[in-house]
Amino acid sequence: MFLIPNAVVRFFHRMASPPHFYAFTDKVMPWLIIIFVLLTGFGLYGGLYLAPADYQQGDSYRIIYIHVPSAWMSLFIYMVMAISGAIGLVWRIKLAEIVAISSAPIGASFTFIALFTGSLWGKPMWGTWWVWDARLTSELILLFLYLGVIGLYGAIDDKRVASKAVAILALVGVVNIPIIHYSVEWWNTLHQGPTVTKIDKPSIHVSMLFPLLLMALSFKFYYLIALIQRIRIELLQRERNAQWVKAKVLELR
Amino acid sequence: MKPARKQRLILIALMVIGASIATAFALKSFNENLMYFFSTTDVVEGKAPKSALFRLGGMVIKGSVERPGDGMMVRFKLTDFSKEVTVEYTGILPDLFREGQGIVAHGKLNEQGVFIAEEVLAKHDENYMPPEVKASLKNQTEPVLAK
Numbered sequence: 403m404f405l406i407p408n409a410v411v412r413f414f415h416r417m418a419s420p421p422h423f424y425a426f427t428d429k430v431m432p433w434l435i436i437i438f439v440l441l442t443g444f445g446l447y448g449g450l451y452l453a454p455a456d457y458q459q460g461d462s463y464r465i466i467y468i469h470v471p472s473a474w475m476s477l478f479i480y481m482v483m484a485i486s487g488a489i490g491l492v493w494r495i496k497l498a499e500i501v502a503i504s505s506a507p508i509g510a511s512f513t514f515i516a517l518f519t520g521s522l523w524g525k526p527m528w529g530t531w532w533v534w535d536a537r538l539t540s541e542l543i544l545l546f547l548y549l550g551v552i553g554l555y556g557a558i559d560d561k562r563v564a565s566k567a568v569a570i571l572a573l574v575g576v577v578n579i580p581i582i583h584y585s586v587e588w589w590n591t592l593h594q595g596p597t598v599t600k601i602d603k604p605s606i607h608v609s610m611l612f613p614l615l616l617m618a619l620s621f622k623f624y625y626l627i628a629l630i631q632r633i634r635i636e637l638l639q640r641e642r643n644a645q646w647v648k649a650k651v652l653e654l655r
Numbered sequence: 656m657k658p659a660r661k662q663r664l665i666l667i668a669l670m671v672i673g674a675s676i677a678t679a680f681a682l683k684s685f686n687e688n689l690m691y692f693f694s695t696t697d698v699v700e701g702k703a704p705k706s707a708l709f710r711l712g713g714m715v716i717k718g719s720v721e722r723p724g725d726g727m728m729v730r731f732k733l734t735d736f737s738k739e740v741t742v743e744y745t746g747i748l749p750d751l752f753r754e755g756q757g758i759v760a761h762g763k764l765n766e767q768g769v770f771i772a773e774e775v776l777a778k779h780d781e782n783y784m785p786p787e788v789k790a791s792l793k794n795q796t797e798p799v800l801a802k
C-alpha cells in the first residue's frame with residue numbers, strides 16, 4: 403500500500419474483522435450520539451430561530467435545513483454504497499458488503515425526505531407539488547435505485563451472492579449521481595441551480611449558511627450511527643454460528 | 656494486487672465506464688426533450704412548437720404586468736435578456752410571482768404570437784439572503800441592472 407500511512411491500513415484491516423468491529427463500535431457509539439445531538443440542536447436552533455427570514459420567501463425557505471442536507475445525503479450515501487459494494491466485489495471483504503447493503507435503507511429514507519420536503523415547499527412557492535423536470539425526475543430514479551437494491555438483496559437467499567448482485571446494480575446506477583448533480587446546469591429545470599456548491603462564492607448569506615452546514619454535518623453523524631447499528635445487527639445474523647457471537651451471548655446471560 | 660482481484664477491478668471499471676457512455680449517448684439524443692422549457696429567444700426564432708402545448712420560461716419584465724379588464728386575466732412580458740414574448744394568463748399566480756422574477760408558463764402560442772398560458776409556475780433563484788442585505792445590495796447594483 404503506497405501513500406497511505408501504515409497505521410491507517412492496520413486500522414482498516416482490524417475493522418474488517420467482525421469481532422473487532424463489534425467491540426470498537428460499542429465504545430464509540432455514545433460519543434457519536436453526543437456529537438449528533440449537539441450538532442442537531444445547534445443546527446436547528448440556528449436555522450429555525452437565529453437565521454433571518456429570506457427576502458423573498460420569508461420563513462418558508464427554512465425547509466432547506468432539512469431538504470438540502472437530505473438531498474446531499476441521498477447522493478453521498480449512494481456513493482458510499484457503490485464504492486463499498488465495489489470493494490466487496492474485488493477484495494471479497496465481508497464487512498464492505500454489509501456496509502453497502504446497510505446503507506441502502508438509510509439512503510432511501512433520505513431520498514424520500516428530500517423529495518417529500520421539496521414537494522411541500524414546491525406547492526406554495528412554485529405553485530405545484532411536482533414537475534417532471536430533470537432534477538426531480540433523476541432524484542426519483544435515485545429512490546427507485548435504492549428500492550431496487552433493497553428488493554434485489556431480499557430476493558436472493560444466499561446473502562453473499564445477493565451482495566454481489568446488489569453491488570453490480572449499485573455500480574451501474576452510479577451514472578445517475580452526476581446527472582442529479584448537474585441536471586440543473588445541463589438542462590432548463592424548474593428546480594433552482596446550486597447555491598452552496600458553486601465554484602464562485604455561495605449565493606446564500608453567511609447567517610443562513612452556517613446552520614445549513616451544521617445540519618449537513620449532523621445528518622452525516624446520523625448516517626454513521628444508523629449505519630453502525632445496522633451493520634452490527636447484520637453481522638450478528640450472518641455470523642450467528644461464529645465463536646465470538648456465542649461468547650457475546652454467554653456474556654449477556 | 657493479485658491477478659484475480661486485478662481482473663475483477665478492471666471488469667468493474669469497464670462496466671461503469673460502459674454504462675456511463677451508454678447513458679451519455681442516450682441523454683445526448685434526448686437532450687431536447689429533457690429541456691423543461693423553451694426560452695423566449697426560441698419562441699421568437701420559431702424553434703418552439705406552433706400549435707402544440709409547450710413550456711416557456713423567462714423573467715417577468717419590470718413594469719410589464721397589467722390587468723386589462725376586470726377579470727383574473729393578467730398580461731405580462733417575459734424576457735431572456737435578448738428577446739421578449741407577451742404572455743396572457745387567467746388564474747391564480749403563485750406566491751413567488753413578481754416582476755423581475757423567473758417563471759415557467761405552460762400553454763401555447765396564438766396567431767398573434769401571444770403565449771396563452773394555462774399554468775404559471777414561479778422559478779425560484781438560488782439566492783438566499785435577509786431582507787436588509789437585499790435592500791443594501793439593490794442600492795449598490797441599481798445602475799448595473801438599469802442597463
